[in-house]
Amino acid sequence: MLKPGYTFITALKIALIGIALIVAGRPGLAATVVHVMLQDPSTESGIVKMQIVVQPDRVMAGRVTFDVENQSKKLIHEMLLLKQPSGGSLPYDSKTQRVVEAKIVKFVDVDDIKPGASVRKTVTLQPGVYEIICNEPGHYAQGMKTMFTITR
Numbered sequence: 670m671l672k673p674g675y676t677f678i679t680a681l682k683i684a685l686i687g688i689a690l691i692v693a694g695r696p697g698l699a700a701t702v703v704h705v706m707l708q709d710p711s712t713e714s715g716i717v718k719m720q721i722v723v724q725p726d727r728v729m730a731g732r733v734t735f736d737v738e739n740q741s742k743k744l745i746h747e748m749l750l751l752k753q754p755s756g757g758s759l760p761y762d763s764k765t766q767r768v769v770e771a772k773i774v775k776f777v778d779v780d781d782i783k784p785g786a787s788v789r790k791t792v793t794l795q796p797g798v799y800e801i802i803c804n805e806p807g808h809y810a811q812g813m814k815t816m817f818t819i820t821r
């Protein structure tokens with residue numbers, strides 16, 4: 670036979686686990702995971718240029734965890750999340766071959782990820798059209814940029 674006190678504690682534990690499961694299952698409270706894959710021809714045969722693959726490229730506003738993986742076998746890459754400027758293109762310095770970071774608002778900035786390494790970053794994002802880029806010298810111009818959308 671169980672003691673009354675034990676039964677109460679057990680019921681309380683079950684209730685708390687139930688609440689935790691409900692909270693975890695609610696959108697907006699748990700972070701959405703977005704996979705960002707930084708690739709170039711050294712990643713695998715068939716990839717002909719530097720590129721960023723984002724899955725999914727459209728998520729709801731709220732907490733978003735970016736799981737950034739440098740899938741290159743040779744090159745250091747990085748990942749910046751920024752707002753797309755309305756109409757215009759990003760400020761670019763052709764001398765350094767980089768987007769001028771002092772002139773843009775960055776929501777995520779993961780610098781210098783070594784080949785094969787992964788980094789996770791969680792941020793809270795408002796609806797809008799964003800851009801994910803790599804700003805190692807020359808990489809943006811060579812194609813390391815992709816659109817990313819946050820919906821309501």
Ligand SMILES: [Cu+2]
Pocket residue numbers: 707719745746747803804805808813
């Ligand atoms: Cu790069």
